[in-house]
Amino acid sequence: MPSNSHFANCLTADKTDKEQKSESSEVLINDILCSSTSRYLITEFNGEGRFGKVAKGMNINKLQDVALKILKAEKTARREIKMLEVVSILDPVKKNVVQFFEKFKHKEHTCLVFELLDKSLFQLFKERHWRPLSPSAIRPITHQLLTALDALKGIGVIHSDLKPDNIMLANHLTEPFRVKLIDFGLSFTTLNKKCGMRLQPLGYRAPEVTLGLPISEAIDMWGLGCVLGFLYLAIHPFAIHCEYQSMRGIVDTLGQPADHLLCAGNYTHKFFKDNLDQALSPDGKAEGSAVPRSNDGVKNMPHSSDGAEAAAEIDATGSAVEDSAVSQGAASPAEGTSANGGSPDEGPPGAR
Structure with a gap:
């Protein structure tokens, strides 16, 4: 009869093989990832969430800086790719949504390639030491986000994850307060909406979602209102932990x-x-x-x-804990460095 130590050794060996397999598929700085049309040099990592990593890279063929979202879970990847293909019919410049270039497989990972953006609004506030924006700065941001949401409504898409770290500045030095909406990993079409769906990050969650009422694109307008409140007050408008x-x-x-x-x-x-x-x-x-x-x-x-x-x-x-983890912990398409920028524990002073 095999001894307990034999079983322990087998378990250790299995665990080691699994860890080695995971380590062998891990993407590292200076790795080159190849799609069917391009090669991408990984230059730095900007954050990691539940569903994957966000990296800055260079398209070697075009000498173009890009952002790569490296996803761990196949189910998560399929959902996001499906939504990105829907959103890709929009003009990324006129409609203020992030530009999606391509998808490809690298070992066990699904990689999504986006245009490289600057920083999230959440990061901007961290750099400003939580000083609010003026109405003159908030006004163009509002106009651009309304344009984006109107375009999404036109194609029947609900973003469902509006928060400061999913709104990116394109290039704050050359185009101050030029913004784009990112991260469609939790988005869905209006055809797939169901009453009682658990959506949106806490603090930016519409009351109809919280109460389990029928939902529509209006939940994104609520999220936008909360974002604008954050920009003006520099605190989360409502509690983000409970x-x-x-x-x-x-x-x-x-x-x-x-x-x-x-x-x-x-x-x-x-x-x-x-x-x-x-x-x-x-x-x-x-x-x-x-x-x-x-x-x-x-x-x-x-x-x-x-x-x-x-x-x-x-x-x-799990309504508050699990859903918050899904919304706050998911890595953004990192068209910058916002993967962990919206963590509640990093929030502004006085955040409820």
Whole structure:
């Protein structure tokens, strides 16, 4: 009968083989990656997320600087490639979206090649030590992003991941505040939208997404509004660590959603409780307004026990933790150095 040490040695050997295989396929600086038409020299890495690495490289054939997104998971790669092929029908200059050049396989990785951009708006704020932008600077950014979102709506695409580190400056020295929208890894078409989909990064998540209501391109407009608030205030507009606190901030700022919306939401029960003074409608159904899950109400709930329990419940189901990891941890198409630029722990002082 084989000994325990024999099994341990086998497991160690298997692990070592797996690690060696992973290491042999790892892309390193000065590696040359070849597609069917071009060769790319990797010059530096700009960040790494859950789904892959972002690198700066040079197209040796054209002597052109490019950005490469090197993806680990095949499923993730297929989804992003599908969306990039849809978005590629847009004019990248006129519609302010990143230009996608090509895709190819390198060993076990799928590589996506983009135009090289400068830096994300999040990085810009880090360099500015979190000083807000002036309205005169925000205005052209707004116009360009509205153009991009209008173009996406025209082809039936919802970006669903608007945040400061997915908006890149093209070249801040030569074209101040010329921006482009990047990272379509979490995008989808309006034909594929489903009620209750968990989308958008916390702090930039539309209330209809949080409550589990039907969604549309309007969630991108909400995300844009939150981005513009960030540019003007230099803080995240709503909580980025807890979905309950984020919804509380929305109610505190804009008021409670209408009762018919709360009644229709799949996830309303995680944030609101029914009013105890309910009456029955003529058809026998309960009527009455929903109230926040707190004895004190949302506006006066700094540390309510009900609120803490609700927040814990949401985090336990993964709504706040897992979805935030997907949205914040995914490597951007790094048309610059923004792969980890939006980490909540790196946020501006006073971020909620």
